[in-house]
Amino acid sequence: MSKTIKKIGVLTSGGDSPGMNAAIRSVVRTCAYHNIGCVGIYRGYQGMIEGDFKELGPRSVNNIINKGGTFLKSARSQEFRTPEGRKLAHENLVKEGIDALIVIGGDGSFTGGLIFNTEYDFPVIGIPGTIDNDIYGTSHTLGYDTALNTVVEVIDKIRDTASSHNRLFLVEVMGRDAGHIALNAGIGAGAEEILIPEEDLGLERLLESLKKSKTTGKTSSIVVIAEGDKTGKNVFELKDYVESNFPEYDVRVSVLGHMQRGGAPSCFDRVLASRLGVKAVESILEGKSNLMVGLLNDKIELTPLEQAIKGHTEINKELLRVSDIMSI
Known part of the structure; x- marks a missing residue:
């Protein structure tokens, strides 16, 4: 990817999770720090198809770090599953001058982003947001x-x-x-x-x-x-x-x-969301795409989106043993 990034779109998709608002805030303020525009896309991929966009600046994300859910709303979009729906979404992004996309969600949301990138060579970075903690490439997902x-x-x-x-x-x-x-x-x-x-x-x-x-x-x-x-x-x-x-x-x-x-995100989720948001924006500015930002060994690392989607998280066998011992 060689094009200059002037504006990044951010959306939340799939089930909501505490920490999503904190991640949006981090994305918006990191964009402002690097003097690039940021656009909030409401209702996930469906909002992208309908052009439901709003310019976001540092003050537009005041006082949301402590709130659960997502102020950008979330929705599941059957229309985005079709080539026609994705074509309309791409046209709206181009019309708005959006050069790259940050998707906050789970594997279904990442799958949509990966397909979109394949079809339109549109830069996509994923931030894992799901309480189930079932995304490969991170020890903790937002909200877990x-x-x-x-x-x-x-x-x-x-x-x-x-x-x-x-x-x-x-x-x-x-x-x-x-x-x-x-x-x-x-x-x-x-x-x-x-x-x-x-x-x-x-x-x-x-x-x-x-x-x-x-x-x-x-x-x-x-x-x-x-x-x-x-x-x-x-x-x-x-x-x-x-x-x-x-x-x-x-x-x-x-x-x-x-x-x-629901509920206010824990301190851990607020800090994690802030770290992931910064890494997501700066990865795009470095010309990276089709990656997910995640936490591994307390460091923010990048995992290919395809691997994040197809990989399987492992249950901690030591915890199973601890559980057996504690239940005596």
Whole structure:
């Protein structure tokens, strides 16, 4: 890429996550620092197709570092999946004088950016924003740390009720394809058992664990379950199964759902977002494209977008062992 960059567009796409606003702020202010323009693209790729743009300057991103969600909004765009939709999006970018794109989102958002770059040779840099922490090439995605803290805080409250009534709580957390939230929050909240998609522990193992808890004197238990775990068809079927084998248990289900996505980002996510935003803009100015900025060994590193999309994150085996030991 040899063209001079005078204006960068930034958008958020897919599921929102705490820290997205902080990342937008970082992109806007880094652009201002380097004396180039920055345009906010509202509602992700759909806004790009509809030309929903707004010039952003340093003061337009005041007081958003502490806010969850994304003030640029997010949307899923079926139209952008078509060549016609992408052609219209490109025409709008050219008309606006936008020379490069920063996409804040997950693998679906990065896939759209990669296809767009292939078709139009348009510079794209990705910033990973998803609470599931399931993007290859970074140890932490934006929003993951905040989601963990939210889940632990909620489970702490649930434990108060579990202990008061001698109840077993099945707590479902987000993680359709990855168990990072369940595993880390489960250990942090002292869960008796943790069920994740990566480890098919099975119903018998769960019953054995609950039986052991009973014999060692535990009168209440918390089981944290990632939504993608297949121990039961769903958490409510799992509840019925446990009750049929342990009629003495008063089993309750708590599905945390979208409360995990919301809330003010943690200090960690705010700092990470600031670092990633600076690196994203400066990578574009250095002539780089088709890369994702991420955190590896506490350094901001670049990973090819294709690798970030196709690579698989690994569950921490040491944490699985720690979980087993702590649940005794």
